[in-house]
Amino acid sequence: MKKKIISGLPNLLESLKEERENQIREVTVEHVITHGNTAAINGQIFFAEGGRLEFCDVYRFASTVKTAKIKEIKRYWIEQNF
Template structure:
């Protein structure tokens, strides 16, 4: 199921901005093939206070545990060097809203480097 993405256009001068946005979309939609393209095979993902997993199979499995998403609203994306963060909210099919911030680290400074570490902060809210 395709989800609706709401985001502001960016300047196009920060390649990691788009990669970080694609990563958030892939997590929200549990898009296995996109996650495999963007995330290192041995990446680590921590959702603070909820779970910790290592490796792309575990990340894909954990991404699939959330209810079906219908909308992803990207509020901001910040990138610098090997790090990036994305702040937004996901609206689930059941009407639940989850605010999130993913802080990601890339393997190196190359434009196509894989994501090696993700720390996610989440909080439920009403719109």
């Protein structure tokens, strides 16, 4: 599996656009949960030509300080209506 480093929301959205021929119309975040050195976010990505992608990212940080770097990300995607 290929690893890729992406920094910042604009770069994340651009990366998603590159991976999909279909342009992103909207990104909706449902939940953000944090505890200790772990955080999770889930939501949907809606595409201009139809279809949506459900996502969940789980982050593990190097420590619990506010400036801690991300140590690991696990991403789960479920494609809907394609």
